[in-house]
Amino acid sequence: MSMSEIMTLSSSRELVAIVVALGIGLLIGLERERRKGEGPGRSPAGLRTFAVASLAGAISMLIGGKMLLAVVTAGVVVLTAIAYSRSRSDDPGLTSETALVLTVLLGGLATEHAALAAGVAVILTVLLAARPVLHGFVRSVLSEGELKDGLIFAAATLVVLPLLPDQPIGPFGALNLRSIWMLVVLMMAIGAAGHVAMRLLGARGGLAVSGFASGFVSSTATIGAMGARARKLPELAGAAAAGATLSTLATIVQLAAVLAATSVPAFKALLIPLLCAGGAAALYGAVFTVLGLRQTGSADLELGRAFSLPGALLLALTISVVLVLSAGLRQAFGEAGLVVSAAVAGLVDTHAPAAAAATLVASGKISTAEAVIPVLAALTANTISKIVVAWTSGGGSFAARLIPGLIVVVAAAWAGAFAPILAHAVFTY
Template identity: 30%
Template sequence: MPDFASDPMMTDLVHLAVALAIGFLIGFEREHSHAEEARQHTFAGARTFSLTALAGGLSGLVDEGLILPSLMLFSLAGLTAVAYWATAREKPGAGGTTEIALLLTFLLGLAAVRGHVMEAAIGGVSTAIILSIKQSVQRWATALTEEELYAALRLLAISVIILPVLPDEAFGPYDALNLRDIWLMVVFISGLSFLGYWLIKLAGSGRGVLLTGFVGGLASSTATTLSLSRFAKSGVSAGELAAGIVAANVMMLIRIGVLVAALARDVLVALAPGLVAAALAGGAGVLWLRRGREPMAEEAELDLGNPMEIKPALIFAALLAVISVAASFGAEQFGQSGLMLVALISGLADVDAITLIAGRKASGGEIGMGAAAYAIMIAAASNIVLKAGMASVIGGKPLGLRVGAIFAAMIAAGAAALLVL
């Protein structure tokens, strides 16, 4: 039985078949797209693309150098340019997507026979997918506001441009600072906030206060508490608003769990009983607040602002650095009690920062897993107490009493579970 795998001719035929398949796939997508647009006369369809990919493959086999492939590519580019010019004269403003795709198809066919079969196949499928999502891309482009587009670009900037160039080495007091680690956490937190923002946008505010609380809590439980508290003066039920605020803070506990899981899973094992108990108490509180209530007719609009402003990201980075140094100082001078004091104070400003610091120090062996779990729960409790006061001051006494009672139950349940289990 012949060994086809070691037969050069069979290998070339297989590579040509891959090139032909790539061309047909891209051409078929173009054919379908043109039919959808009711275009009777098109520059290139399934057959043209298939032949172009095959030409690219054959030119690569006939000439092992680049002379013949280059000549054929330039010829194809000239033919494509003439065809585009004729189309543009007949239909001003016509796009050149099909023409560019044809040139790419030739290169993919050439790559398939030059030892890059997998890369060519991936490129062909990716090209077909990109070509097929034209309508979706147009809808996304028109639906995006200028602020949202800039927010996405900022997220890409801080993660793709800034992060890779930062040094990954410890410095500063107690060697507590690491620019790469600090900025990585900025990217992670910003990404969570960005995800939360889009969940709110896609789900819509029409799902009512409760869903607004759950989804808004993923982006910022503090901003959600503030926003929902303001609705108390507009006639929205204090019970409904309290349920939304509690839901946002249950999501905060879930977010803490996600952060700790990403940093130090051993800390999550120690912290999980407290988080689960507090979240269950909060969930029970939401059910109690909403007992017998009809869904709201009016929708709650949540103003979270732009999730990717550069200034808040820089402030968070500075806060992370300060808390890192303070935590190292407190732990060295006063032991675990110093770390707990730092957690209590920093939790008033931001629970994510001390969560990241405690998780990182525990994973590095600087503090015990239990100490890290206690510090994170203290910060969460401090943050929750602050938001109870916020709800009371902004939303009034009826809202403050409801939120405060559930928050007290959450703190008590979390503390009891953490101490007992």
């Protein structure tokens, strides 16, 4: 071979593919070499085996294409099966064998998509190296209920969501099943995030952090739980009030996420009211958090499930009913009908009427300005429900601490909505 031919080969993509394939085999082989063990029960595949397997995949692809790659892969599968059947290990597993077959395929992939093959190889190596961490997490950290919740969330996201139609259906064309289910998935995800926060922080974060995290699942339920704790342990009434107030902050954060996911214009129209309400809740909760830190007593909370599946399904049903009701009332009475339906639905949940209003904005049936009042009406009605729950669950002492904060939050939201209008009127006058 002449020097010019060597230089041509050096600059060719075939050489690049072979180098990438060799790197893939060495990367995976290094990790497997450390875990192949010693003695009769050791794994037969190590550094050299994986490097050769990857090169075999690349060269077979370059010489004979996909057909030869399939033949080579089948040969590796046969050899791997023979080695597995002769293994003397008590628990041989299939990880190394599966990784070896995948390494052959990655070597072949490197000839056409080198960057993709290298990226997959890195991910595979990380998974192989993380075996102790993953096993410890599944066996020691992850509970049975959390595993079931994870499977439910995966099914809701990867199975149900893609199957739902993305078009208006139902009475008044008010329902979009995919949009509704997307909000259900969002609520489940936020609830799971709050559950993880409670798992990580526990009682060390105090009732304030636990209340904020639980608020992503249900602020009203959190207020009821905090009230019951305050009634049982009066010395923790201040800390419980902090957690209850911050659960309202979680509601506002969740409300903002729902609006942003449904209609960005509606989210922008309500951004100032939400910031004002969230700031008021954070400030009021911070005051009682500081006071609660000076109190003593147990602050453990039962974690429960990552999210409530019945609650998520109820949310989907509520959103559907509110959408149809809002569309019907709006058609019959105009904007006033939308406000009434949002307020009634807000007694149970804030997010459903907010999502309904934002959906109407996204579909062009109402303007962004027309969505502000219904959302604030729902927030106000929901606050009334929280006041009732606070009084009945925690008694007068707990309610006296919490109710002023809830009123301040709602007042701040309304002030944030009308302050720009008043300021404009004053300055223009």
